[in-house]
Amino acid sequence: MPVVRGKMIETLFSPEVIATRNTQMAAEIVKGRNDDLLVISVLKGSFIFAADLIRAMHHAGLAPEVEFITLSSYGTGTVSRGVKIIKDIDSDPRGRDVLLIDDILESGRTLRFARDLMLERGAKSVSIAVLLDKKVKREVDFEADFVGFECPDYFVVGYGMDVAYAFRELPFVGVVTGDADKI
Ligand code: IMP
Ligand code: MG
Numbered sequence: 448m449p450v451v452r453g454k455m456i457e458t459l460f461s462p463e464v465i466a467t468r469n470t471q472m473a474a475e476i477v478k479g480r481n482d483d484l485l486v487i488s489v490l491k492g493s494f495i496f497a498a499d500l501i502r503a504m505h506h507a508g509l510a511p512e513v514e515f516i517t518l519s520s521y522g523t524g525t526v527s528r529g530v531k532i533i534k535d536i537d538s539d540p541r542g543r544d545v546l547l548i549d550d551i552l553e554s555g556r557t558l559r560f561a562r563d564l565m566l567e568r569g570a571k572s573v574s575i576a577v578l579l580d581k582k583v584k585r586e587v588d589f590e591a592d593f594v595g596f597e598c599p600d601y602f603v604v605g606y607g608m609d610v611a612y613a614f615r616e617l618p619f620v621g622v623v624t625g626d627a628d629k630i
Contacts, residue, residue: 449621451614453628456621459603460596465578465620466499468595472576473503475593480544480572484511487536489518489561492550495607495615496578496595500548511546514538518557530560541569550608551598552577555589562589579603579620 449456486504488497501513517534545565549558552575562573575591579598604610605617614623 448624450627451617453626455624455627456604456614456617457624458619458621459599459601460606460620462618465595465606469496469499469503470506472500472593472595473507473509476504476546476574476576477507477509479546479574479592481509481511482571483543484509484546485514485538485540485543485570486511486546486548487514487516487540487561487565489547489549489557490515490534491517491615492608493548493578496550497548500576512538516561518561520557528556530557532564539568540565542571545570545573546576547573548576550577550606551579551581551603552589552591552594553581553584554586556587558591559587559589578606 486501488494504511514536516536518530519533520530522528547558547561552558558575562575565573576593577591578595580591580594581598581600583600601622602610603620603622604614606620607615609615610623
């Protein structure tokens with residue numbers, strides 16, 4: 448099991464498995480609505496997945512414009528929980544087919560907010576691609592159009608995803624299982 452900065456990290460999805468799935472997802476995406484396509488990577492967690500998926504989409508024949516939006520959740524109570532824009536996109540989605548890319552679909556709040564925002568701004572269509580889907584954590588009625596993998600109910604790190612700002616750089620998706628010096 449890999450040890451990174453004193454933590455044992457069990458691999459859930461290897462770089463090879465992820466790369467194969469990205470190619471398959473790009474082949475699915477190319478069959479969808481792609482007129483004047485605007486791809487929006489939802490930061491920060493999706494930056495590595497988006498970089499790989501966008502290149503797989505290029506190999507599948509697509510030439511999207513690429514944008515970035517940084518979103519953050521706030522509040523912990525069920526009533527007050529919401530999503531805010533930390534850094535917005537620069538382009539206008541009006542009349543365009545939009546593909547939102549995110550790392551994990553969990554409660555569904557972040558991506559529902561992003562989809563509704565783009566529709567309010569006049570996007571012609573909004574589809575959603577996520578690397579991981581944690582279905583058991585869903586709190587709102589929301590599904591993605593393209594899903595890399597169903598994710599077990601663990602807190603995962605790597606391939607762009609962090610715990611307390613660490614482990615985004617790992618080339619695989621894993622689970623922190625403990626301290627390496629305690630075995
Ligand atoms: P939600 O769907 O609004 O609950 O938000 C999902 C977001 O929470 C994802 O985009 C991630 O940024 C973050 N997140 C959820 N689960 C995990 C995890 O297991 N590891 C790292 N980040 C996570
Ligand atoms: Mg995120």
